[in-house]
Amino acid sequence: MNNITRTAMITICGRPNVGKSSLTNALVGEKIAIVSDKPQTTRNRIYGVVNREDTQFVLLDTPGLHKPRSRLGDYMVKVVRESLEQVEAALLLVEPIAHVGEPEKILLQRIQEEHLPCVLCINKIDTVEKKDDLLEVIAAYSAVYPGFDAIIPISARTGDGLDDLMAQLQTYAAEGPQLFPDGMTTDQPDAQVCAEIVREKMLLCLDKEIPHGTAVEVTRFTEREDTGIIDLDVTIYCEKASHKGIIIGKHGDMLKRISSLARRDIEKFMGAKVYMETWVKVKENWRDNVNFIRARGYDEQ
């Protein structure tokens, strides 16, 4: 039992691939959001929950802001906009580059419209060799937006700067009830986290556009009463028959690789043994099919 008396909801936003999910996982201390080196990995808003002393922090990991090219993309951009409503503060996460791009400008405008306090976090400082380079990044952002509450260089990978960041986020906590029960680190249902882990492994194992054109659905999620073993049936949807061939691979090798990597992580996340069966189906142009994306949870909330 802890005695939470304060809460702070904070939106983590930024362009694709800056490390929003990596930061969320590092602060939560558990992998709840999938990470890849390919942009536009996160499709939905994900809550990460951190309890520290008397405060419960609820971090909103959002899709990277990008120019949408499909209905799914439209939905992802809408999620970002809405995630800046009704939170205590915004955390704008950026690359250590001394140039403020269009996504950052759009987000700052939106943050200003909502009258939100904003922390600028410069991520990936483990890749910065000279301190002066960081000063240039700070100068570039301060010139565009003088209103940051704080500017904090961090590395989600090494953990550098995260204590300073948490101390700053603490200043946004207000008295309020505990929103999530003890031990709960995310609002995502277990089946959804499992589906996301399969998608992460596709992003890892497959090149280019193929993983971006896939959706993953868990069609069975049952726990055996006697042994606690979890049985999972997973369907991967892709956009073309040629993609299906690539996902399955020669003699099914690629699908086996994706499945076994995913199963390992799912077992870690669930803390149980998992039996998983995986199918691949073709669903042409699903990213523009409103009913299909709604049915898979990419829906107006």
Ligand SMILES: Nc1nc2c(ncn2[C@@H]2O[C@H](COP(=O)(O)OP(=O)(O)OP(=O)(O)O)[C@@H](O)[C@H]2O)c(=O)[nH]1
């Ligand atoms: N060197 C370094 N790499 C990092 C750091 N944080 C994240 N990365 C890498 O950056 C890439 C993108 O990370 P994600 O956490 O998926 O980024 P994201 O902003 O959530 O991406 P989207 O979902 O596309 O918006 C991955 O390859 C991470 O390993 C960091 O502090 N240092």
